[in-house]
Amino acid sequence: MFEITWDSFIRIVTVGSLAYIGLIFFLRISGKRTLTKLNAFDLVVTVALGSTLATILLNSQVSLLEGLTAFALLIGGQYIFTFLAVRSKSFNKFIKSEPKLLYLDGSFLEDAMKKERINRVEILQSIRNQGIGNLEKVKAVVLETDGSMSIIKGEPGNTLSNVESKKNI
Template identity: 55%
Template sequence: MEQFFFSNWTSIARTLVIGMAAYAGLIVLLRLSGKRTLTKMNAFDLIVTVALGSTLATVLLNKSVPLADGLTAFALLIFLQYALTWLSVRSKTVSKLIKSEPTLLVYQGAFLSAALKAERVTEAEILAGLREQGVASLADAAAVVLETGGDLSILKNTSDGPQSVLQDVPLKQK
């Protein structure tokens, strides 16, 4: 039963040393790769983030995985993330493969029912988002957009209208 709670001090020392070194290595690699590596997450970014966390846990707790192997895995994941985002900025085809497009959920004060169903968003969630932004009425919403990261963008009615910022959002009617 003693092994269940404590094996030996060497194991704890290894976890501390490898943990600090792996964490420092991960920080350095993330800083070298730039701000885009862990930005607001789309599905692809989430996968990379989870993979980095899993790799860190494996390096920390699995004595058969050397620190150098863990750092190599970090570097590989970050390089792949960097390469794919680099390609997505330069190729619309690659960008469409890895990123979703924003979806219009409310337009000119009216719910777009088909879009709400397709994106699995309820009218109550939209109304809550409107309240959070201080919009008192659905009629005061020029548009509500479900962004690629899952956030709702609320555009209030103005004299100029919402068209300028909606140029990349496909308009799909009810």
């Protein structure tokens, strides 16, 4: 349990260093978009990259080349999907959700909250996390595509233009 052989130690250090350098290389050539967490799809890719790196480090049956190929496949797939999503509205809608309005002008939008499986306590927690202690200061709460909640104070502007709601803004 607490033992390690010199061979496995040397393998972990060598393969781990090279895999880490390979991952950084792939991330640099793929651009900043690869590690954004704008939606669930991006989060899955980020977690999968971390899992792949751990597998390369700890599983001696996975070669460095296999691991680097997995990195290239994940990053390449994410690049292709985001490339298509930017150019096709229907593909974008297929892989991404829309932001959803949960609270507006003093009213909790119960239907939207039920659909998104969000309750009042979670919305109130998000408001408190922004340092706001009074609901009167909150104009709107939006559940974003990445699962975070945006709290909007004062009058809404153009930032609510693409938010799904049954109320007219």
